[in-house]
Ligand SMILES: Nc1ncnc2c1ncn2[C@@H]1O[C@H](COP(=O)(O)OP(=O)(O)OP(=O)(O)O)[C@@H](O)[C@H]1O
């Protein structure tokens with residue numbers, strides 16, 4: 248599903264966020280990416296959604312080589328990958344339902360489809376009845392559910408999440424992780440960046456450890472930093 | 474088509490949900506346009522003022538005493554037929570005497586002098602007004618017409634010539650100054666509009682990034698701002714019309730009095746040129762805001 252061949256990324260000549268990263272993530276996997284602050288985890292995700300281009304190497308997603316993707320193609324890529332952030336990134340002047348609908352509307356989906364999909368994904372994330380709330384009228388956990396619902400509207404093959412529980416308390420965090428697992432069980436590949444040891448240990452899945460921009464460990468099991 | 478429909482919907486939503494920002498932007502637009510219209514009004518008023526001075530300048534042609542009315546009326550008809558002449562008033566000898574005595578009714582010495590003369594010293598007089606100060610030279614030439622030229626005793630114009638030259642110089646200076654002023658104002662107006670749009674887009678910068686991250690194309694992000702700009706320009710132009718035209722109409726009588734004119738033509742100037750003035754202002758504003766928002770957006774679209 249996701250293949251990285253010898254990927255390096257430098258922001259400028261002396262900041263080497265990633266170098267020589269090789270990764271192979273199969274369809275349907277649930278992968279956690281861990282590592283200390285500044286080791287390039289966010290950079291890796293930004294490469295996957297073409298927010299940045301690799302300085303070297305090749306990135307292939309679902310058979311599509313996005314290493315040198317044209318900016319006009321980027322919107323199409325982003326409609327195939329769901330993204331969830333620590334700070335939710337909801338549009339403040341739109342309601343929950345409008346935020347979710349927006350991802351369909353930018354893709355030119357018909358109104359009928361928007362009216363069909365939005366309630367569906369809201370049900371999946373457990374937000375029935377909160378359609379007309381604005382982001383500032385919802386808790387952090389609810390806002391993150393809206394963001395996840397929005398990431399799901401295109402039935403993406405891949406969902407990437409950058410510390411989605413970073414702003415949430417432990418219980419809410421586990422609810423969000425359970426939601427991601429549920430989505431993974433539907434067949435979506437999930438890539439989760441997290442700092443949270445208990446979450447990683449709870450998942451008991453594949454853990455990729457980054458250090459100074461390289462993969463230092465790739466194993467199934469518990470959270471370690473070495 | 475679907476994109477246009479949706480982005481229009483988003484534009485209207487944006488305007489409504491950011492109502493204070495929208496109002497502030499429209500207010501800036503209205504103030505800018507009003508300033509421009511004040512400038513246009515000043516231009517019309519300067520013209521009126523110059524016209525008012527020019528109207529008071531005319532050529533008085535005094536005919537020799539005893540000139541027959543045939544010659545006088547012939548001269549009047551001929552002069553009135555010239556396109557450069559806006560009016561010819563005939564004053565008979567008796568009328569000239571009456572006006573003269575009237576004007577000097579408190580001046581004993583002049584009245585006594587008149588009595589000493591014992592008879593009416595005035596012949597007929599024609600008072601000619603020109604359409605334009607440039608035309609005086611032509612009219613003076615026309616007065617040499619052989620059918621009545623020899624019956625002319627004198628014409629008083631020499632004084633006026635200097636005045637006219639000064640008015641012409643003054644007019645040119647005023648127009649030059651107005652042009653510079655208009656240029657400065659236009660520049661300030663452009664900067665103000667550019668900046669208010671930059672501010673509006675700056676406040677939306679995070680939303681723009683989010684839209685891009687959920688897969689919006691650049692056009693999908695851009696269109697609502699462009700539609701907003703056009704709507705703001707339209708509303709601002711409408712509001713400016715609602716302010717400027719009634720104010721011009723209301724002020725016109727006082728202004729007319731001030732400039733000693735029957736009609737300054739301010740409101741009719743606006744009426745006759747409404748398409749140019751307000752259509753032009755709307756177009757300029759809309760185009761400016763489209764360019765401004767496209768430029769300001771480019772920075773935030775590179776996500
Ligand atoms: N836009 C940028 N310009 C320049 N340098 C950057 C940029 N973004 C990240 N970096 C640098 O790249 C390196 C990796 O950053 P990155 O955000 O990927 O780390 P991270 O693993 O996500 O850290 P954290 O756990 O704190 O989120 C850091 O040294 C950072 O300073």
Ligand SMILES: [Mg+2]
Nearest residue numbers: 288289290409
């Ligand atoms: Mg990070």
